[in-house]
Amino acid sequence: xxxxxxxxxxxxxxxxxxxxxxxxxxxxxxxxxxxxxxxxxxxxxxxxxxxxxxxxxxxxxxxxxxxxxxxxxxxxxxxxxxxxxxxxxxxxxxxxxxxxxxxxxxxxxxxxxxxxxxxxxxxxxxxxxxxxxxxxxxxxxxxxxxxxxxxxxxxxxxxxxxxxxxxxxxxxxxxxxxxxxxxxxxxxxxxxxxxxxxxxxxxxxxxxxxxxxxxxxxxxxxxxxxxxxxxxxxxxxxxxxxxxxxxxxxxxxxxxxxxxxxxxxxxxxxxxxxxxxxxxxxxxxxxxxxxxxxxxxxxxxxxxxxxxxxxxxxxxxxxxxxxxxxxxxxxxxxxxxxxxxxxxxxxxxxxxxxxxxxxxxxxxxxxxxxxxxxxxxxxxxxxxxxxxxxxxxxxxxxxxxxxxxxxxxxxxxxxxxxxxxxxxxxxxxxxxxxxxxxxxxxxxxxxxxxxxxxxxxxxxxxxxxxxxxxxxxxxxxxxxxxxxxxxxxxxxxxxxxxxxxxxxxxxxxxxxxxxxxxxxxxxxxxxxxxxxxxxxxxxxxxxxxxxxxxxxxxxxxxxxxxxxxxxxxxxxxxxxxxxxxxxxxxxxxxxxxxxxxx
Numbered sequence: 001x002x003x004x005x006x007x008x009x010x011x012x013x014x015x016x017x018x019x020x021x022x023x024x025x026x027x028x029x030x031x032x033x034x035x036x037x038x039x040x041x042x043x044x045x046x047x048x049x050x051x052x053x054x055x056x057x058x059x060x061x062x063x064x065x066x067x068x069x070x071x072x073x074x075x076x077x078x079x080x081x082x083x084x085x086x087x088x089x090x091x092x093x094x095x096x097x098x099x100x101x102x103x104x105x106x107x108x109x110x111x112x113x114x115x116x117x118x119x120x121x122x123x124x125x126x127x128x129x130x131x132x133x134x135x136x137x138x139x140x141x142x143x144x145x146x147x148x149x150x151x152x153x154x155x156x157x158x159x160x161x162x163x164x165x166x167x168x169x170x171x172x173x174x175x176x177x178x179x180x181x182x183x184x185x186x187x188x189x190x191x192x193x194x195x196x197x198x199x200x201x202x203x204x205x206x207x208x209x210x211x212x213x214x215x216x217x218x219x220x221x222x223x224x225x226x227x228x229x230x231x232x233x234x235x236x237x238x239x240x241x242x243x244x245x246x247x248x249x250x251x252x253x254x255x256x257x258x259x260x261x262x263x264x265x266x267x268x269x270x271x272x273x274x275x276x277x278x279x280x281x282x283x284x285x286x287x288x289x290x291x292x293x294x295x296x297x298x299x300x301x302x303x304x305x306x307x308x309x310x311x312x313x314x315x316x317x318x319x320x321x322x323x324x325x326x327x328x329x330x331x332x333x334x335x336x337x338x339x340x341x342x343x344x345x346x347x348x349x350x351x352x353x354x355x356x357x358x359x360x361x362x363x364x365x366x367x368x369x370x371x372x373x374x375x376x377x378x379x380x381x382x383x384x385x386x387x388x389x390x391x392x393x394x395x396x397x398x399x400x401x402x403x404x405x406x407x408x409x410x411x412x413x414x415x416x417x418x419x420x421x422x423x424x425x426x427x428x429x430x431x432x433x434x435x436x437x438x439x440x441x442x443x444x445x446x447x448x449x450x451x452x453x454x455x456x457x458x459x460x461x462x463x464x465x466x467x468x469x470x471x472x473x474x475x476x477x478x479x480x481x482x483x484x485x486x487x488x489x490x491x492x493x494x495x496x497x498x499x500x501x502x503x504x505x506x507x508x509x510x511x512x513x514x515x516x517x518x519x520x521x522x523x524x525x526x527x528x529x530x531x532x533x534x535x536x537x538x539x540x541x542x543x544x545x546x547x548x549x550x551x552x553x554x555x556x557x558x559x560x561x562x563x564x565x566x567x568x569x570x571x572x573x574x575x576x577x578x579x580x581x582x583x584x585x586x587x588x589x590x591x592x593x594x595x596x597x598x
Contacts, residue, residue, distance in 0.1 A: 002426035006046030049120035060262030087157030118305025123262030134161025201266030202251035229284035230275035259432030300397035303405025306434035310412035362535035399447035400528030448520035518587035
């Protein structure tokens with residue numbers, strides 16, 4: 001059976017030592033969040049994930065969800081009890097405003113919980129995760145009446161939320177959507193159409209499901225300029241807040257998927273369902289993008305979560321399984337064979353995953369702290385800089401963390417040999433679950449094009465230049481620091497290559513946009529390597545300082561940080577050169593074939 005232990009210690013190292021969370025005490029919600037409080041909160045969250053969510057992960061995958069003839073859906077055995085425990089703990093409202101029943105704590109803590117949940121039970125964790133995205137969109141764009149009607153019960157977990165974008169004929173190109181909205185004459189609209197791939201579209205975990213639906217009002221312009229966002233509850237809500245009649249929305253079927261079987265991914269049919277505009281008419285994408293950006297960051301965290309749990313299980317197996325002898329001679333001559341951990345290729349796989357996980361976690365927390373600044377600071381310049389960072393990093397976190405997270409799940413599965421292909425070991429589920437993260441909330445090719453086509457040149461390149469400046473300054477300030485050369489050298493070289501690739505796009509892609517399209521995927525991963533390398537360098541600096549100060553009983557752990565960072569610099573950063581070379585070949589050969597030649 002698979003195992004999982006939430007990496008609370010690593011998170012605390014990042015929050016207290018690397019990012020010094022006490023520096024954010026001026027922000028609302030941070031003042032009382034001392035390291036002791038953070039550790040207590042995360043320890044409770046870890047316990048919930050390890051003892052309640054994780055035990056029903058494998059069984060939930062095998063059982064899946066069941067749609068009944070009346071359109072209702074039953075989640076796997078144990079899911080309702082696990083969700084009730086999550087709801088009872090107030091976890092869904094962790095970052096939500098207190099005025100609507102939330103706890104008002106930093107969103108950074110919620111990002112950490114999202115990783116723990118994704119590792120413990122990705123399919124189950126999606127139910128509250130999507131609700132938090134819907135809450136974020138409504139907080140920013142819903143009317144005060146809508147907020148009072150829906151948010152308290154969504155934040156408490158009594159009701160859940162969804163996001164309805166995709167239709168059978170259109171996914172990323174939302175300008176093609178056909179779901180229509182007809183005015184009822186009383187301020188509401190009759191929504192009709194079919195949406196597909198709707199995660200948590202129907203289930204038995206909550207009393208009501210609040211659907212956020214993109215539709216086109218009759219007579220609205222075609223394309224994305226004519227899209228409006230509507231709130232369409234499963235049950236209509238009476239004036240006193242109680243549930244009324246069933247709305248005209250139903251689950252037509254459950255998608256038969258490769259993974260995340262415990263999440264009810266539905267075809268949703270809207271048959272004159274009553275809905276109300278959120279935000280403004282024909283401005284639906286503005287509102288929905290709040291939820292989409294929240295979801296994209298959450299999906300990047302899912303990639304990390306899958307990578308972490310796969311690593312933990314592969315490591316446990318490698319320490320226990322005996323196979324062959326060490327190349328340098330028997331490590332344990334009194335045993336019939338040595339453990340897998342003596343073999344360099346096994347260690348290469350494990351170290352690759354570990355080095356990614358530690359840096360990816362740091363990148364997530366760095367960005368989560370920026371999100372708190374963007375939403376909570378009263379300093380306009382600080383909010384702007386944080387928002388720039390979020391815009392730049394969102395496609396990188398979503399694209400790179402899910403691409404590599406899937407690759408790492410496969411590497412971890414490989415450590416089991418044939419047993420990794422057998423369902424009872426659980427590794428197959430990690431691979432299958434991780435695969436969807438590369439696809440939903442904007443496939444990773446779309447993320448790469450968003451980065452190259454929109455984010456690099458946005459506001460005159462302000463965000464990317466700020467990133468270049470910060471990493472470059474770090475390298476300059478630490479180049480002469482004792483012990484930092486193995487980290488600042490490769491990072492500085494990687495930064496120069498990233499800058500060169502960026503300049504190549506500026507010089508070549510304007511005249512020939514296909515150059516940007518052909519190189520976008522490589523650029524996204526090139527950017528990711530530099531960002532992850534920067535995280536390792538920052539962690540290494542802290543580890544060196546701690547060791548110099550005596551380490552306070554953490555000598556082995558800090559040395560481990562240095563080894564992991566050195567491994568990343570020596571084994572991962574050289575991949576940058578290949579990405580640059582491919583970018584600079586342009587698009588000629590990529591686009592050379594005619595359609596008939598394929």
